[in-house]
Amino acid sequence: MTETLLKLSDVSLGFAGNAVLQQVDFDVAAGSIASLIGPNGAGKTSLFNCITGFYKPQSGRIEFDGTALLPLKPFQVTRTGIARTFQNLRLFRQMSVIENVMSGQHCRTKAGAIGAILHLPSQRREERAIRDHAAECLRFVGIAEAEWAREATTLAYGHQRRVEIARALATEPKLLLLDEPAAGLTRGEKLDLITLIGRIRDERGVAVLLIEHDTSLVMRLSERVSVLDHGIMIAEGTPKEIQTNPRVIEAYLGAEDAEAALAL
Amino acid sequence: MAALEPRPSAWGGLNRVLDTPAKRGTAIGAILVVMAVAPFVFGPYATVILTNSLLYVILALGLNVVVGYAGLLDLGYAAFFAVGAYSVGILTTEFGWNFWATIPVAVCAAVFAGIIIGGPTLRLRSDYLAIVTLGFGEIVRISARNLKITGAASGISGIEQPWLFGWHIATPNDFYYVFLALAIIGILVSVRLSNSRLGRAWLYVRHDEDAAEAMGINRVRVKLAAYVIGAIYGSIGGAFFAVNLTAISPESFSFRQSTLFLMAVILGGMGKIPGVILGAFIVVLAPELLRDLGSFRLLIFAVGLLLIMLFRPSGIWPVRSR
Numbered sequence: 001m002t003e004t005l006l007k008l009s010d011v012s013l014g015f016a017g018n019a020v021l022q023q024v025d026f027d028v029a030a031g032s033i034a035s036l037i038g039p040n041g042a043g044k045t046s047l048f049n050c051i052t053g054f055y056k057p058q059s060g061r062i063e064f065d066g067t068a069l070l071p072l073k074p075f076q077v078t079r080t081g082i083a084r085t086f087q088n089l090r091l092f093r094q095m096s097v098i099e100n101v102m103s104g105q106h107c108r109t110k111a112g113a114i115g116a117i118l119h120l121p122s123q124r125r126e127e128r129a130i131r132d133h134a135a136e137c138l139r140f141v142g143i144a145e146a147e148w149a150r151e152a153t154t155l156a157y158g159h160q161r162r163v164e165i166a167r168a169l170a171t172e173p174k175l176l177l178l179d180e181p182a183a184g185l186t187r188g189e190k191l192d193l194i195t196l197i198g199r200i201r202d203e204r205g206v207a208v209l210l211i212e213h214d215t216s217l218v219m220r221l222s223e224r225v226s227v228l229d230h231g232i233m234i235a236e237g238t239p240k241e242i243q244t245n246p247r248v249i250e251a252y253l254g255a256e257d258a259e260a261a262l263a264l
Numbered sequence: 265m266a267a268l269e270p271r272p273s274a275w276g277g278l279n280r281v282l283d284t285p286a287k288r289g290t291a292i293g294a295i296l297v298v299m300a301v302a303p304f305v306f307g308p309y310a311t312v313i314l315t316n317s318l319l320y321v322i323l324a325l326g327l328n329v330v331v332g333y334a335g336l337l338d339l340g341y342a343a344f345f346a347v348g349a350y351s352v353g354i355l356t357t358e359f360g361w362n363f364w365a366t367i368p369v370a371v372c373a374a375v376f377a378g379i380i381i382g383g384p385t386l387r388l389r390s391d392y393l394a395i396v397t398l399g400f401g402e403i404v405r406i407s408a409r410n411l412k413i414t415g416a417a418s419g420i421s422g423i424e425q426p427w428l429f430g431w432h433i434a435t436p437n438d439f440y441y442v443f444l445a446l447a448i449i450g451i452l453v454s455v456r457l458s459n460s461r462l463g464r465a466w467l468y469v470r471h472d473e474d475a476a477e478a479m480g481i482n483r484v485r486v487k488l489a490a491y492v493i494g495a496i497y498g499s500i501g502g503a504f505f506a507v508n509l510t511a512i513s514p515e516s517f518s519f520r521q522s523t524l525f526l527m528a529v530i531l532g533g534m535g536k537i538p539g540v541i542l543g544a545f546i547v548v549l550a551p552e553l554l555r556d557l558g559s560f561r562l563l564i565f566a567v568g569l570l571l572i573m574l575f576r577p578s579g580i581w582p583v584r585s586r
Binding site for chain 2: 052054073074075078079083084086090091092093094095099102103104106107108109111112113115116117119123126127130167171
């Protein structure tokens with residue numbers, strides 16, 4: 001395997017005495033596609049929130065590309081090269097598609113109030129560069145130019161999901177965290193999503209970490225799968241290994257349902 | 265089809281009526297001509313009222329950056345207005361400074377006050393900011409009322425009217441044009457800010473703080489920028505207010521003033537520049553137009569405001585919604 005990009009060691013998180021994550025160890029390799037699965041309430045989104053700085057674990061270490069993440073605020077984590085999408089769509093309301101995606105470039109640019117007020121050449125150049133970069137990200141995820149000026153929250157659901165991915169890509173990440181990207185998508189849209197995630201890794205060299213309930217999608221895409229149950233990492237391995245792991249099968253509601261759930 | 269329309273811009277629904285640059289240019293030109301000849305057409309009394317309206321336009325635009333763009337409820341905006349006015353008052357009368365030299369000091373004082381108040385409180389959610397700014401506004405007014413240097417309750421009088429390249433700015437008409445120029449600069453600055461990286465960041469943070477932060481935006485810094493820019497507008501407005509009246513007193517900077525500025529912003533439509541300008545004019549002109557009604561006028565004004573908020577909760581200025 002290649003070098004480790006993200007490394008969690010011994011991460012524990014609790015809210016008011018309830019253990020949400022217990023001594024989680026977890027790695028993502030550079031340029032890989034990895035998945036995190038587990039029953040509802042297992043702590044998957046909490047793990048994302050720990051990585052991105054929204055939650056502060058009580059103990060443990062999180063290292064990304066040689067930087068310790070735990071002391072950082074969410075916006076600083078994004079600057080180190082981690083981007084995320086949200087489980088429930090969180091596009092900026094009353095703003096256009098392209099303006100939504102332009103938000104991703106904020107942390108890579110620097111023009112301030114003075115530049116804007118005086119319309120300095122450097123500011124105008126930067127504005128163009130922001131717009132061009134956002135346009136490139138939108139083309140990459142397959143949103144047609146006709147939709148760019150529309151208010152983002154009026155797009156079809158599947159398109160909003162892709163705009164959210166474009167917005168995350170616009171931060172120029174090394175690692176993209178996708179929180180249930182296939183939720184609510186049709187079968188056809190799911191197939192497009194599989195292609196898109198593959199292209200994100202192959203064409204842009206961005207490692208992808210997915211939380212997903214659709215196990216057939218997970219098994220098709222991922223090189224590594226990790227299983228979280230009640231805050232404990234119970235298994236880690238290739239999709240094949242996970243599908244036959246007895247602890248995983250047990251975690252998924254008894255053996256018969258597990259066969260279906262794990263797409264055996 | 266409503267869904268196909270782009271998002272509402274800072275110009276509100278204006279772009280739909282004035283859909284070409286030529287039409288827009290004509291409309292702006294017409295307004296400028298009317299504003300330029302207004303003192304000769306409407307007479308001296310109206311000129312004073314219009315000057316006051318333009319002052320409110322400047323202050324409402326500044327408060328709009330804070331409330332309308334960044335979504336921070338500021339209930340003590342008059343404090344920055346006071347900081348500007350008192351900086352000019354004290355430095356010109358006590359220390360004999362030239363008016364123009366006091367403006368950078370007034371601006372720095374407002375920036376300093378903005379950072380002191382905003383720095384700690386902008387980390388909190390915005391309801392706390394409302395309470396802190398309310399307190400700040402009162403502290404500034406009460407300090408001005410009790411300090412010797414601010415002239416206590418009687419305030420400062422005898423502030424000299426300034427010269428600009430041999431032009432003595434003294435008559436009501438002179439001040440009308442000064443405030444008109446300031447308002448135009450204020451509008452240009454507002455428009456440019458709203459179409460910039462910082463302007464978008466305000467909207468991102470206002471709509472969804474967490475998503476904005478996940479996109480790498482430092483929300484505290486972005487909010488502080490809005491708060492400080494609002495403070496600068498307020499202090500510049502205050503500085504020119506002081507030389508226009510030549511006398512200032514603590515009661516010009518009461519909570520009532522802060523509410524009037526806020527009303528101008530909300531009435532016209534938060535975040536929409538023409539709406540905010542309209543709101544500022546309504547807040548100043550409506551009580552004047554209702555003067556014939558005698559002691560009923562404030563009652564009628566209040567009922568009018570309630571009706572507007574009831575039927576147009578997002579402001580008078582139209583936006584395409586949905």
